[in-house]
Amino acid sequence: MELDSLYQEVILDHYKHPQHKGLNPVFTAQVSHVNTSCGDEITLNLNVQENVITSLTWDGAGCSISQASVSMLSDLLTDKTLEQADVIVKSFSELMASKGTSAGDAEILEDAVVFAGVSKFPGRVKCALLGWMAFKDAAIQSQGESK
Amino acid sequence: MELDSLYQEVILDHYKHPQHKGLNPVFTAQVSHVNTSCGDEITLNLNVQENVITSLTWDGAGCSISQASVSMLSDLLTDKTLEQADVIVKSFSELMASKGTSAGDAEILEDAVVFAGVSKFPGRVKCALLGWMAFKDAAIQSQGESK
Amino acid sequence: MSFSVAEVRKDFPIFERTIRDGKRLVYLDSGATAQKPWAVINAESDFYSKHNAAVHRGAHQLAEEATDAYEGARAIVAAFIGAHENEVIFTKSATESINLVAYAMGNAEAGNRFALTSADSIVVTEMEHHANLIPWQQLAKRTGAQLSWFKVTQDSRLDLSNIEQIITPKTKVVAVTHQSNVLGTINPLEAIVKRAHEVGAVVVLDACQSVPHMSVDVAALGVDFLAFSGHKAIGPTGVGVLWGKAQLLDELPPFLTGGSMIETVTMTSATWAPVPQKFEAGVPNMAQAVGLGAAFQYLSALGMDQIRAHEISLTDYALKKMLTIPGIRIVGPQTNESRGATISFTVKDIHPHDIGQYVDSQGIALRTGHHCAWPLAKCMNVPATTRASFYLYNDEHDVDALVEAITGAQEYFGRF
């Protein structure tokens, strides 16, 4: 079933067992984003020390895709440098814009390549990107502060 | 030709030789009306003495239909009482709303029954009514003043 | 029901197509926009291919025909809602209709009955669609007027217990929806209209979800303005209606300005044409107005009372069947009293968006989210809902398909 390419096991697994959920009170940037078409909300707390993401935690309510996506995002980016994070975010954004034509770069995205299936569902791309866009903002804020 | 029912000889005659054109400076009411869709303008000076229209003069610029119509209006109403005028105006308004189905009451409207042809041309009904609507307003004003 | 849904569906070409690899289309999203019968599609095409010209302007045959078609549509719309022709204004949508009233009030100068100051208040409700909320928020902001609102009770009804405190002698306008696009609740208008008129306020009714589904008579309702969209009433997109009482429309300043709404114009000033022209600046959405006329002729031929009866019986069936699904919560009246054929719901442990996606894979179209009524979602304590909305082309098979799909979704997402 076509639907299975959207709701991959890994995605539903992250949805049911979200990683890094619960906001760490120590952070260098806090950002809240909302999906205006459905109301999904996510708050991210990002902590950057000497250019390294020492913690990335979140809270929010939303559909399986938005929740699983932010869960994987946190997993992937924790302990990475901001430059490494940037590469990963770019790669993920490209994958989501691919309309099902890309399989994703597993070297960079690891488990998150399962979102390749989501890119076939234009209505859900925004869900998948919600946490990632929030992270982008948070990273800019953190850099602004460290300057 | 269908057009001939619009441009009757009497109408073109009044257009070329307008009656009562040129404003009489003595009046009990002065009213200006404009046809918003084409810009035709008419100013009426109405003089009512003891309920009788002693003079009805006008000035303006417009198409053959609007000019001929106000010319005939002045001819018809001069020396009539306001009550007689009211009957004539009602009869003319009904004729113009008839969409070509009425021949008009020649007893009341005299020459103005030629406007029966105009009622077939929805775009021109407004032209024919321009002076008559102005007269209606002027009559109300005159009555207001004599009260 | 006194018409055959199977026959009705034949008039709607979209049901000839299939969805998601050959599945039957089950369209349960008429609350967002309705499907169109050939009668409407052809009315637009015919206008373009045979009578197209700018109305009210040209001195030629096509312009006469186009004007007749356009004004004929106005007459049909007026008759449909029990109004006078010159009280019907064509807009592009209900959203524009409501903005028109709000902006025009904002244009009113001191002395005009619509002029608002910080001494005045505007009343809305907690169940309004954003289209009947934000324009009033903005008007309040521009004029300094105070915004107050009726709350929604936990059983999905307007809380009118404090009506005298909400609608006060300061109130100039009360904007309320006839039927909630989320809950399905049909609001009792009598008390609101009575109290509003008592204090000299006008009532603006958002009739988006009522005019398409039941017989609405503006005189009987007693409201002062009424707004709806053509596209939710099997009419074309790009056309809406604002109805207002003739005398009020006379006093209301214009909104959009430009061609065809003027009397005279100089470089520095202008005066206005009479209603309805005053509110229809520019070359209007002629083909769409004509299409809306065709839509109302189609609906009238079936009979609005028949359509309402059909929807009541379908809602009965749907409520009963849906309530048997374990973990379901109907967000809206649980019974079929004073409610329309719009059923919002949540399912335990499955996000509304995921429900929507699963049922879509089964060929069923419905909507998920806050349905442009975010404050209402907050007050019902749901982040979002899934909404099924029924119309004249839906039947019990569609309900069955929905119930089956919800159960399927529970299995699908219960896999782990």
Added chain:
Amino acid sequence: MSFSVAEVRKDFPIFERTIRDGKRLVYLDSGATAQKPWAVINAESDFYSKHNAAVHRGAHQLAEEATDAYEGARAIVAAFIGAHENEVIFTKSATESINLVAYAMGNAEAGNRFALTSADSIVVTEMEHHANLIPWQQLAKRTGAQLSWFKVTQDSRLDLSNIEQIITPKTKVVAVTHQSNVLGTINPLEAIVKRAHEVGAVVVLDACQSVPHMSVDVAALGVDFLAFSGHKAIGPTGVGVLWGKAQLLDELPPFLTGGSMIETVTMTSATWAPVPQKFEAGVPNMAQAVGLGAAFQYLSALGMDQIRAHEISLTDYALKKMLTIPGIRIVGPQTNESRGATISFTVKDIHPHDIGQYVDSQGIALRTGHHCAWPLAKCMNVPATTRASFYLYNDEHDVDALVEAITGAQEYFGRF
């Protein structure tokens, strides 16, 4: 010309009908509204019969298809005028587009670059259509800003000799038409844009009469906002476009408020979605936007430069032939320099309305009156004119028919 008018006419169904008892339709009123090819009519029908759903909202296949069609149309429109997609806003008409800018500026608060006070000025011209005049009069009235204007010379051109006195450091906005809908004059924009930007003002271009007839590139023109209507460009009624520079649209407050243009909403406040959604409240005129996309595809396939060349040669022919008629006065440039295919005229001793009526009896559609540019009529010292406006489906036979009919009218009204 490099396309065949005879072939083009076959694409436009209206030319299959006859007028006034069997006469050939000679349609010379495209300046008011253009006729529609099957490609446009069918694009609307197809949308309704196959893909109709509310865009951006539903989580179902039809909603995805409708969104693709609607956003695809936006991309076509953007490409057609050399713009970025997110700079193209669908409105109902040029009239709405211009009102949008004027009202949104009126909504700007102190500190916003668009905020106007009595220390500011707004500049228009004496040849504006009411749609690009009255909204600015009203904005001036609401904000206290001063309204100034460029005059029109007796040879039908903008008098820019005093440009430094008209556009001053106080000027915040200059609203000007690309081509006059009465005179046919095409305005030189370079000097206006340069001076406006020098003083920090934005230029709003009314492109109603240019976009349908010539290739228009917003970047090359250097203007800041541009408005036009779909229906004059062989597109559907009920759709217009506002283009604006991305950064300016970002800073401009919203106009119509309601669904789909918000980010978050509470009972008392709201924040806005990014452009273009910020300016598209409510369920949009989807089928009409899609139809406009089809219109621009049709025009692009013929080639806008070819269409312009065709119109230039037709105007050449018409001007020469019409000037041979005794008693005729062309109200507009007498030569074919910097002018479009719109020719207004008067005929000695015959009122324009009567000319229009007579030529209509011959199957020829044109327009009489002030053409929604009343101040211009006053300044050209005519109570009204008769206007013939040509487009891609007109040819020299149509001009011949017109000239013959004018001569016929002279005979007809010369009877006495």
